[in-house]
Amino acid sequence: MDGVARRAGVGKSTIYRRWADKESLLTDTLTSWSNQVDQVDTGTLRGDLQLMATNLLRYYLDPAGWVTLRLVVDAAVLTTAPARFADEVVDRNLKAAAALIDRAVARGEIAPGTPTRQLTEFLYGGVTISALGIPGDQRAMGDDEIEARTKPLVDFLMTSVTLI
Numbered sequence: 001m002d003g004v005a006r007r008a009g010v011g012k013s014t015i016y017r018r019w020a021d022k023e024s025l026l027t028d029t030l031t032s033w034s035n036q037v038d039q040v041d042t043g044t045l046r047g048d049l050q051l052m053a054t055n056l057l058r059y060y061l062d063p064a065g066w067v068t069l070r071l072v073v074d075a076a077v078l079t080t081a082p083a084r085f086a087d088e089v090v091d092r093n094l095k096a097a098a099a100l101i102d103r104a105v106a107r108g109e110i111a112p113g114t115p116t117r118q119l120t121e122f123l124y125g126g127v128t129i130s131a132l133g134i135p136g137d138q139r140a141m142g143d144d145e146i147e148a149r150t151k152p153l154v155d156f157l158m159t160s161v162t163l164i
Contacts (some may be wrong), residue, residue, distance in 0.1 A: 001020055040100070045100070045104035045161070049154045052096070052123065053123055053150035053153055054150050055141070056123075056128075056150075057131055057145070060131035067133075071086065093120055094117060094120055097117075097119060098116045122157055122160075123153065123157060126153040130153070
């Protein structure tokens with residue numbers, strides 16, 4: 001907290017007025033950085049899934065994304081503030097996926113009752129495994145390469161959800 005206050009040019013008490021502890025500060029910081037991942041609405045299910053996957057991989061390639069990923073994995077066995085952060089991340093992503101599915105159902109692209117949680121777990125799991133397999137010296141990628149890496153996942157998922 002001392003370092004944050006110093007870097008912000010404020011007293012430590014100012015930081016503590018907003019965040020009770022470093023876990024709360026970390027949670028708010030990472031949550032604000034990760035907001036761009038799940039805020040998508042392209043008008044089509046394929047477009048939404050592709051943009052969500054691309055945003056997620058782009059985020060994982062950023063140092064803040066790696067911190068978030070590590071924190072979520074570590075938090076899986078905790079009951080402290082990082083666990084609350086992980087719960088917030090999962091909940092936000094499930095809500096975004098549910099909205100995405102609802103829009104797709106309303107447009108007649110997929111059947112009502114499409115399993116939102118499984119769809120989200122597949123998409124996020126596939127992108128996460130893909131990101132974990134990228135060597136550190138190859139992490140600098142342009143949008144075209146990021147999209148090319150996520151397209152096969154989205155294609156497979158689209159085939160699956162349109163058969164339901």
